[in-house]
Amino acid sequence: MHSYDVFRQYERHQWRLTDLPLDQIDHDLVHPDHVTMARSAVMGEANSIAAQHGFFNEFVDDYDFSAFVTIWGYQELQHHYAFRAWLQALDVPVDTAPVDAMREPYAPGTTPAATLATNIVSELTVNHVYRALSDWVTEPVLREIMRIASRDEAAHAREFIHFTRQRLAAHPDELPSVLETLHVYTSDARIKHPVSVFKSELPELLGHETIDTGFEFFLQQVAGDGELDRLQVKIRRAFGTLTGLDLGSGARIRRALADSLA
Amino acid sequence: MSVSQEQIVATVTGIVTEELGLGADSVAPSADLRSLQGADSVKVLRMIARIERHYDVELDDEDVFGLSSINDVALVVTGALALDPA
Numbered sequence: 001m002h003s004y005d006v007f008r009q010y011e012r013h014q015w016r017l018t019d020l021p022l023d024q025i026d027h028d029l030v031h032p033d034h035v036t037m038a039r040s041a042v043m044g045e046a047n048s049i050a051a052q053h054g055f056f057n058e059f060v061d062d063y064d065f066s067a068f069v070t071i072w073g074y075q076e077l078q079h080h081y082a083f084r085a086w087l088q089a090l091d092v093p094v095d096t097a098p099v100d101a102m103r104e105p106y107a108p109g110t111t112p113a114a115t116l117a118t119n120i121v122s123e124l125t126v127n128h129v130y131r132a133l134s135d136w137v138t139e140p141v142l143r144e145i146m147r148i149a150s151r152d153e154a155a156h157a158r159e160f161i162h163f164t165r166q167r168l169a170a171h172p173d174e175l176p177s178v179l180e181t182l183h184v185y186t187s188d189a190r191i192k193h194p195v196s197v198f199k200s201e202l203p204e205l206l207g208h209e210t211i212d213t214g215f216e217f218f219l220q221q222v223a224g225d226g227e228l229d230r231l232q233v234k235i236r237r238a239f240g241t242l243t244g245l246d247l248g249s250g251a252r253i254r255r256a257l258a259d260s261l262a
Numbered sequence: 263m264s265v266s267q268e269q270i271v272a273t274v275t276g277i278v279t280e281e282l283g284l285g286a287d288s289v290a291p292s293a294d295l296r297s298l299q300g301a302d303s304v305k306v307l308r309m310i311a312r313i314e315r316h317y318d319v320e321l322d323d324e325d326v327f328g329l330s331s332i333n334d335v336a337l338v339v340t341g342a343l344a345l346d347p348a
Contacts, residue, residue, distance in 0.1 A: 110304070180304050187323055251320035254307070258315035261308060 002166075003067035006159055010071055013155075015148055017081055021141060022089040029139040033217065035092055037133060038142060040214030041083045041149075042094055043205070044126065046102040047195045048076030051119075058108045058115055065163050072156055079149045086142055101204035109181070113174035116164040117181040118194045120242075121235055123157035125193055126150075128231050129218050136222045161242050168243070175243065179257040182239045186232040187250050191215040265343065270336040274313055278332060281309045291332040310335070317343060 052073040059065050084094055109115030130150035137143040168175055185192050195211045219228060233248075240247040245256045271291050279286050282300045289298060295306050310326055313335060319342035329335050 176308075180307060183307060184303070187327070249320075250323040250326070251314065254311035254314055254326075255320070257308065258311040261312065262315070 001064045001067065002159075002162060003064050003071065006068055007071055010075070010155075015078075017078065017085060020082060020085060020145065022085055025086070025089050025141045026139055027090070030090060030142075031138065033221070034137055034139055034142055035087065035090070036209060036217065037137070037214050038083045038087050039092075039094065039209040040211060040217075041130075042080060042087070043098060043102065043209055044193070044195050044211035044214065045076055045080035045083065046099045047199060047211075048073050048080065049103055050105050051076075053105050054108060054115070057105075058112055068159055068163065072159070075152050075156070079145075079152065082145045082149070086145060089141075095208060097204045098202075098208045098210075101202045102199060104199070104202065106198040109177070111171070111174040111177040113164055113167045113171060114177035114181045116160055116167055117178040117239070118185070119160045120157055120164060120238060121181070121185040122194045123153045123160055124235050124238060125191060125231065127153035127157060128234065129191070129215065132222060132227070133214075133218065157238070161238060165242055176257055176260045178239070178243070179245075179247070179253055179260060182236065182247060183250060183253045183257070186235050186253075189228070191219065191228065191231070267336060267340055270317075270339050271332060273316065274332050274335045274339070277312050277316065278309050281305055281312070289332065291336070293332065294330050295332070295335075296330070313339060319343060 052069055055069040056066060059069075087094055109118060127150050130146045130153060134143050134146035134150060137146060164178065168178065185194075191212075193211055193215065196215075199205070200210060200212060236247045236249075236253070239245075243256070246252050247256060275289060275291065276286060278284075278295065278298070279289055282298055282305060284299060295301060295309070296303070310321070310329070314321055317339055319339060321338055321342055325338045329338065
């Protein structure tokens with residue numbers, strides 16, 4: 001089972017919340033924007049419970065992937081708690097209601113492969129943004145949390161790519177839904193993330209930081225020119241490798257979609 | 263490819279109605295694609311993809327997102343084929 005290999009690999013690289021040197025936070029280097037970023041990350045990572053709920057429902061016939069979801073879910077919850085712990089060490093409160101609201105389940109994807117594809121986009125996006133933010137953040141403990149979270153998200157992306165490839169091999173009829181997903185998430189002039197797509201309308205989030213708070217700040221204050229393009233190219237390239245198709249632009253994705261529907 | 267604007271409108275209409283499972287005469291060229299019965303963003307994406315493939319053209323993303331009617335689609339396809347609108 002692939003999840004068994006992943007489990008053993010993750011065990012070798014597993015970090016613990018208690019490894020974080022929260023007593024060494026350099027308060028002089030904490031900027032209000034760091035707090036905003038951490039609160040935004042708390043909200044983004046809070047969605048993993050609902051995501052697990054969705055995966056378990058949608059993949060009732062796939063023990064191996066479900067086992068991976070358990071491993072993945074632990075790490076995503078760990079990220080949530082790591083950012084919370086950093087905020088807590090600074091006596092910055094995290095409101096309960098918006099986090100609780102993120103538990104709400106959401107509708108499954110158009111196909112199981114589309115659901116997996118959505119998560120490839122999600123992991124690659126957060127990997128990219130955390131990595132860039134870890135270079136920007138001056139407070140060393142938050143910088144370290146961003147760095148290890150980014151590394152974890154990259155590993156998650158690899159596994160979602162594996163399971164999507166496996167799913168498409170068994171269900172090639174789901175390819176159009178994967179291409180549609182890719183087009184939807186890489187054609188906007190902003191970072192489009194599944195958590196935002198599915199959860200941004202929750203009334204409990206009004207007036208609070210959301211995952212979009214961090215993405216907007218990242219694009220406006222941290223990212224250089226062309227950063228969004230680089231992220232979208234990275235995502236398209238990953239899907240190109242996954243499918244063996246030329247998906248280098250919106251038009252190329254649409255052509256591949258039309259070919260797959262023909 | 264030599265093709266008139268009217269032919270393009272007719273072809274686009276055919277693809278749109280086929281994608282939505284509507285009668286060929288039930289959709290006006292000026293109708294809002296996203297408001298048609300059964301239409302959603304994914305179906306509109308599929309329509310555009312099939313239209314680009316049919317004419318072997320690649321439309322600019324900015325053009326694609328600005329399309330609202332069959333007439334709009336026909337115009338950008340015409341442009342892509344380097345034809346003058348009739």
